[in-house]
Amino acid sequence: xxxxxxxxxxxxxxxxxxxxxxxxxxxxxxxxxxxxxxxxxxxxxxxxxxxxxxxxxxxxxxxxxxxxxxxxxxxxxxxxxxxxxxxxxxxxxxxxxxxxxxxxxxxxxxxxxxxxxxxxxxxxxxxxxxxxxxxxxxxxxxxxxxxxxxxxxxxxxxxxxxxxxxxxxxxxxxxxxxxxxxxxxxxxxxxxxxxxxxxxxxxxxxxxxxxxxxxxxxxxxxxxxxxxxxxxxxxxxxxxxxxxxxxxxxxxxxxxxxxxxxxxxxxxxxxxxxxxxxxxxxxxxxxxxxxxxxxxxxxxxxxxxxxxxxxxxxxxxxxxxxxxxxxxxxxxxxxxxxxxxxxxxxxxxxxxxxxxxxxxxxxxxxxxxxxxxxxxxxxxxxxxxxxxxxxxxxxxxxxxxxx
Numbered sequence: 001x002x003x004x005x006x007x008x009x010x011x012x013x014x015x016x017x018x019x020x021x022x023x024x025x026x027x028x029x030x031x032x033x034x035x036x037x038x039x040x041x042x043x044x045x046x047x048x049x050x051x052x053x054x055x056x057x058x059x060x061x062x063x064x065x066x067x068x069x070x071x072x073x074x075x076x077x078x079x080x081x082x083x084x085x086x087x088x089x090x091x092x093x094x095x096x097x098x099x100x101x102x103x104x105x106x107x108x109x110x111x112x113x114x115x116x117x118x119x120x121x122x123x124x125x126x127x128x129x130x131x132x133x134x135x136x137x138x139x140x141x142x143x144x145x146x147x148x149x150x151x152x153x154x155x156x157x158x159x160x161x162x163x164x165x166x167x168x169x170x171x172x173x174x175x176x177x178x179x180x181x182x183x184x185x186x187x188x189x190x191x192x193x194x195x196x197x198x199x200x201x202x203x204x205x206x207x208x209x210x211x212x213x214x215x216x217x218x219x220x221x222x223x224x225x226x227x228x229x230x231x232x233x234x235x236x237x238x239x240x241x242x243x244x245x246x247x248x249x250x251x252x253x254x255x256x257x258x259x260x261x262x263x264x265x266x267x268x269x270x271x272x273x274x275x276x277x278x279x280x281x282x283x284x285x286x287x288x289x290x291x292x293x294x295x296x297x298x299x300x301x302x303x304x305x306x307x308x309x310x311x312x313x314x315x316x317x318x319x320x321x322x323x324x325x326x327x328x329x330x331x332x333x334x335x336x337x338x339x340x341x342x343x344x345x346x347x348x349x350x351x352x353x354x355x356x357x358x359x360x361x362x363x364x365x366x367x368x369x370x371x372x373x374x375x376x377x378x379x380x381x382x383x384x385x386x387x388x389x390x391x392x393x394x395x396x397x398x399x400x401x402x403x
Contacts, residue, residue: 023052034101034362038094038287038294046093047074050170053100057154059163064223073218077170080208084178085305086298096169098286099279103162106356107152153356156266156275160232165276167220168239169283171209176201179309181244186317199244206240235276242277243284245344251277252348259351275355282352288345288369289362295369303333334377341370 026032029049030040041049054060054070081089154162177191184192184200195203210233213219221229241247255274258264264271287298303324310325323329324336349363 023048023055026052026056031097032101032104034098034105034289034359035291035365036094036097036101038090038290038298041093043078043089046090047071047078050074050093050096053096053166057100057103057162057166058159059166062159063163063221063228065220066222069217069222070220073212073220074170076212076215076218077174077209080174080212082176082178084176085308086301087173087176087178087305092170092173095172095283095286096166098283098289099165099169102279102283102359103152103154103157106358107154153279157272160228161235161272161276164232164235165239165279167209168236168242168280171212171236172202172205172240172243172280172284174205174208174212176205178305179312181246183309183313186313186319199241199247202241202244206237209236209240238273239276239280242280245281247277248281248344248348252281252351256347256351259354264355278348278352282348285345285348288341289349289365291365292369292372295365296372299333299337303330331380334373334380337373338370338377341366341373346370 029045029052030036031049031053051070051074054065059065060067060070077092078089081087081092157165179187181197181200183189185197189200191200191204213221221232224232251274255278258271258274264275266272266275287295289295290298306325307327307330310321310327313319313321313325320326323332346363346366349359349366353359353363
């Protein structure tokens with residue numbers, strides 16, 4: 001009965017979505033806010049908001065995406081997320097929303113300096129893209145230094161790349177089972193046997209995305225040229241695989257050095273490749289950049305899912321889970337969050353702010369959330385220090401002889 005009701009609800013939603021005029025505006029949905037409340041929209045509203053993102057970015061028009069196909073595709077993508085505690089449809093949408101917000105909040109009035117030197121035009125595809133406040137060095141049409149450029153992210157990426165990261169965000173955890181890559185390897189799961197132990201889940205998420213696209217009535221890329229389609233599928237795979245933290249650690253040093261030295265040139269493909277990878281990770285981990293109440297709620301959901309994996313490691317694999325997966329060590333969460341922020345999150349957002357200063361409010365909230373976790377950590381240490389260590393005599397007095 002429940003499934004019949006759900007199917008009927010989906011059909012009604014699909015019919016409603018077909019009326020494009022009914023899709024709320026960006027301002028009504030607040031999806032252009034980098035501090036967007038991850039829990040503000042219900043599951044259906046997230047579908048309409050995703051549609052609005054495609055429309056606002058000009059993807060529907062540019063790539064001639066059939067609107068009915070897009071609606072059907074979005075509903076099917078949602079359906080192919082499992083009801084796990086964290087890696088579900090809401091997480092996928094929130095990752096996409098943050099990508100949309102980062103692309104749009106970092107927009108600039110782009111100036112192109114064209115030859116002859118000194119002549120400039122707005123919106124031209126010729127010449128070098130610069131921020132309006134950057135003036136060329138005397139006698140040249142280039143800026144004084146690469147580090148003085150502040151290009152908007154939407155201007156750095158090509159339209160095909162933007163489509164790839166938006167679709168990649170929505171598909172990056174398709175069919176997630178609530179367990180990580182390490183668990184696939186330890187348990188010798190069917191996925192590990194199929195894909196190997198390198199980025200096991202990410203390869204599965206990509207293949208699942210391809211399966212949906214190849215289903216009848218779901219190919220939102222049907223009107224792309226053969227070259228655009230080939231490029232897009234490669235970019236989509238790169239985007240989804242980039243959410244594997246192992247790959248992030250392999251590539252982030254390259255990105256950090258480019259940014260630190262000001263050596264990046266967005267006309268170089270390899271520079272844009274690593275930049276897109278860092279953007280995907282930044283959005284995937286984006287809850288750490290949200291206001292405290294939202295960030296803490298997400299952390300608790302992630303931890304609850306980790307604890308369920310830890311329970312399975314104990315019961316099925318006869319292993320002792322590491323601290324972050326061990327519900328018997330749940331009071332260590334603040335310390336673990338500090339390690340997570342310091343080693344993984346903070347360096348990434350610091351680097352992205354160097355690329356575009358408009359993202360500084362995100363970095364500020366990472367720092368604010370870190371202070372909150374530090375307060376909780378110190379409180380735990382104080383409680384531990386104030387609690388006397390049990391002695392044999394105290395246990396006996398408390399009835400410990402009956403344990």
